[in-house]
Amino acid sequence: MGKCKLDGAVLNVGEELKAETLSLKMGSRVYKLxxxxxxxxxxxxxxYPASIPASFSLQLKKGDLESGLNRNRRLLNTEKLIFKTDNLDSINDQVLAYADELSFDANLVSNV
Structure with a gap:
């Protein structure tokens, strides 16, 4: 997996991100929830578009740790992660999105 970056990338509940790009050459991004x-x-x-021969993955990170919880559900041209939050006092969850190695960028639509 490539280097992860958290450059102000935020996913707000109920809001969809459009036109996000992620390098398919082992690209990754961490989104704060x-x-x-x-x-x-x-x-x-x-x-992502069906014309992109790539595989995307999502992983839940709790605080600075990667969660063992990985309830991914694969659908055609879609990657899903389903999770339940803990006590509100300890919520510091993030989602790591990454792609398999290819040589071009893809537009992604993300939402919580």
Missing amino acids: QDLKSLTWYEVKIS
Whole structure:
């Protein structure tokens, strides 16, 4: 996996990010999750064009640790991650999105 970057990338609950790009040459990005409520189930999803011969992955990170929770559900041209938040006092969750190695960028649509 390439170097992860957290450059102000934020996913707000109920808001969709459009025209996000992620390098398909082992590119990755960490998104800070905002406006999460405690003890609530969430789904993070990325969608990409069918013409891109690539595989995307999502992983939940709790604080500075990678979570063992990896409830990914694969659909055609979509990658989903389903998770439940802990106590509100300890919510510091992030999502790591990364792509398999290819040589061009792709537009992604992300939402929580």
